[in-house]
Amino acid sequence: AVVVVGSCMTDLVSLTSRLPKTGETIHGHEFFIGFGGKGANQCVQAARLGAKAAIVCKVGSDSFGNDYIENLKQNHISTEFTYQTRDAATGTASIIVNNEGQNIIVIVAGANLLLNSEDLKEAASVISRAKVMICQLEISPAASLEALTMARRSGVKTLFNPAPAMADLDPQFYTLSSIFCCNESEAEILTGHAVSDPTTAGKAALVLLERGCQVVVITLGASGCVMLSQAEPVPKHIPTEAVKAVDTTGAGDSFVGALAFYLAYYPNLSLEEMLKRSNFIAAVSVQATGTQSSYPYKKGLPLALF
Numbered sequence: 243a244v245v246v247v248g249s250c251m252t253d254l255v256s257l258t259s260r261l262p263k264t265g266e267t268i269h270g271h272e273f274f275i276g277f278g279g280k281g282a283n284q285c286v287q288a289a290r291l292g293a294k295a296a297i298v299c300k301v302g303s304d305s306f307g308n309d310y311i312e313n314l315k316q317n318h319i320s321t322e323f324t325y326q327t328r329d330a331a332t333g334t335a336s337i338i339v340n341n342e343g344q345n346i347i348v349i350v351a352g353a354n355l356l357l358n359s360e361d362l363k364e365a366a367s368v369i370s371r372a373k374v375m376i377c378q379l380e381i382s383p384a385a386s387l388e389a390l391t392m393a394r395r396s397g398v399k400t401l402f403n404p405a406p407a408m409a410d411l412d413p414q415f416y417t418l419s420s421i422f423c424c425n426e427s428e429a430e431i432l433t434g435h436a437v438s439d440p441t442t443a444g445k446a447a448l449v450l451l452e453r454g455c456q457v458v459v460i461t462l463g464a465s466g467c468v469m470l471s472q473a474e475p476v477p478k479h480i481p482t483e484a485v486k487a488v489d490t491t492g493a494g495d496s497f498v499g500a501l502a503f504y505l506a507y508y509p510n511l512s513l514e515e516m517l518k519r520s521n522f523i524a525a526v527s528v529q530a531t532g533t534q535s536s537y538p539y540k541k542g543l544p545l546a547l548f
């Protein structure tokens with residue numbers, strides 16, 4: 243199974259012709275609510291590919307929290323360790339997007355930050371029985387570190403996605419990562435090196451590898467990704483399909499969820515082949531609007547991916 247220890251966020255999206263100024267009230271022309279949060283996004287993608295999936299997370303005892311749990315269940319994700327709290331609201335991202343696609347976003351992590359050590363101890367059995375555990379940085383770093391430590395102790399492969407990026411990342415995150423997977427801007431913040439193409443990504447990946455991860459993957463949007471491992475510390479570029487991108491929001495989470503699926507269910511594939519297939523799946527996700535709503539299901543994808 244794939245287990246995520248991570249975030250759930252309700253996206254509150256207003257579409258407007260322009261962004262409001264301070265103190266101004268303007269009319270938007272459309273509003274919708276979406277399900278987001280990096281943890282849940284990655285879990286949803288893995289589940290849609292056919293993974294038995296569970297998420298260890300915390301939402302509020304509010305209507306957003308109730309709706310989020312319903313969304314997880316609809317995606318066949320186990321919510322046995324999805325906790326609800328009265329001490330904070332469900333995490334939200336309030337988003338305003340203008341006609342040019344520019345946006346302003348306020349994230350309130352809320353209940354996500356209250357996922358704690360006791361919750362993780364209660365979920366210990368589901369973590370220790372997983373094939374792969376994924377963590378990100380939208381819950382408290384202490385909780386992520388504890389989850390990674392628990393997984394490693396049980397011999398569970400860890401896939402760590404250091405997002406959103408943090409400049410002074412605790413060095414233990416590297417040594418606890420079987421696979422450390424980030425995008426260009428995260429790689430830049432973590433290494434201080436500019437990353438804009440496979441060559442510069444390869445250099446940054448080497449810096450990250452030397453901090454103690456077993457494998458480093460840096461995603462490069464339309465250019466696919468670069469990989470590097472302790473076993474083969476020479477950067478390898480894995481290009482992706484040329485597609486017409488409509489909305490790339492959440493592409494990285496689709497990629498990470500797909501990679502977790504392959505690590506858990508096709509462990510005999512080469513890493514390169516897993517990344518090729520993850521590239522393909524993420525490229526499908528950029529061809530539709532929305533985040534989770536753009537993630538493909540196994541049914542509908544080429545059989546060669548399975």
Ligand code: ADP
Nearest residue numbers: 425461462463464466487493494497521524525
């Ligand atoms: P993030 O969403 O974190 O910014 P990226 O932009 O690097 O991450 O995208 C993650 C993955 O999604 C890429 O490695 C690639 O596989 C796929 N992808 C993203 N944008 C495109 C695109 N325009 N065309 C094809 N694939 C894409």
